[in-house]
Amino acid sequence: MKIRYFAWMKRTVGVAEEEVVPPAEVTTVGELVAWLRQKSGGHAEALAEGAAFGAAVDKRTVPFDAKLAGAHEVAFFPPFTGG
Amino acid sequence: MTVRVQESDFDVGAELDRLTRDNKRIGGLAVFVGLVRELHVREGYHRDRIDALTLEHYPGMTEAALEEIEAEARRRWPLEATLIVHRYGRMEPGDRIVLVAVGSPHREAAFEACEFLVDWLKTKAPFWKLEDTPKGEKWVGAHAEDDQAAARWEKK
Numbered sequence: 001m002k003i004r005y006f007a008w009m010k011r012t013v014g015v016a017e018e019e020v021v022p023p024a025e026v027t028t029v030g031e032l033v034a035w036l037r038q039k040s041g042g043h044a045e046a047l048a049e050g051a052a053f054g055a056a057v058d059k060r061t062v063p064f065d066a067k068l069a070g071a072h073e074v075a076f077f078p079p080f081t082g083g
Numbered sequence: 084m085t086v087r088v089q090e091s092d093f094d095v096g097a098e099l100d101r102l103t104r105d106n107k108r109i110g111g112l113a114v115f116v117g118l119v120r121e122l123h124v125r126e127g128y129h130r131d132r133i134d135a136l137t138l139e140h141y142p143g144m145t146e147a148a149l150e151e152i153e154a155e156a157r158r159r160w161p162l163e164a165t166l167i168v169h170r171y172g173r174m175e176p177g178d179r180i181v182l183v184a185v186g187s188p189h190r191e192a193a194f195e196a197c198e199f200l201v202d203w204l205k206t207k208a209p210f211w212k213l214e215d216t217p218k219g220e221k222w223v224g225a226h227a228e229d230d231q232a233a234a235r236w237e238k239k
Contacts, residue, residue: 007222059141077141077209077211079224081210082212083169
């Protein structure tokens with residue numbers, strides 16, 4: 001699946017997007033976050049526990065307990081500041 | 084009925100004219116235009132001057148989120164016309180960022196729905212502001228007041 005990062009998270013992780021193949025036991029967004037944290041120091045910092053960020057699966061905002069089943073694109077981003 | 088996300092500026096007069104021209108049922112049109120402010124208040128008192136603002140967004144999700152917000156406004160109020168134009172990219176103080184216009188037979192619905200749309204798009208549409216200041220770049224943090232403004236429209 002494709003992972004995308006936005007705003008400061010993109011800079012902290014070091015890439016705007018990446019292709020990953022998580023192991024079968026990663027079934028929710030929250031589990032994906034925990035798994036991604038192990039990829040690098042930047043990942044660990046951007047996706048740190050307690051950091052203020054949200055997630056979207058296939059371009060819809062979801063809670064962290066949302067299932068990943070069939071997801072093509074998962075995005076992580078800081079709180080929105082448009083308008 | 085229209086949502087647009089674009090890099091270029093928009094002409095407010097031309098947009099409003101196009102929105103209302105062929106609909107004689109509209110009795111009131113409420114309009115909000117968001118601009119890039121030169122001074123930003125931080126921590127309640129300290130002020131930083133900004134040289135520019137760069138808006139990043141999530142193409143595809145942004146349009147879908149704005150369309151959902153617009154659909155929700157139409158469920159809540161009797162609206163004849165709605166328009167949301169939001170820019171992304173680099174803007175300078177005084178530049179227009181966003182246009183929200185709502186036409187309804189009566190002004191109450193137009194005013195309320197316009198305020199609702201602005202409140203919700205600030206907290207539910209995937210945009211992020213990066214400020215260019217004399218001290219360097221700074222990502223704008225979410226404001227508690229914006230969350231509170233959006234929350235008052237949540238259905239009890």
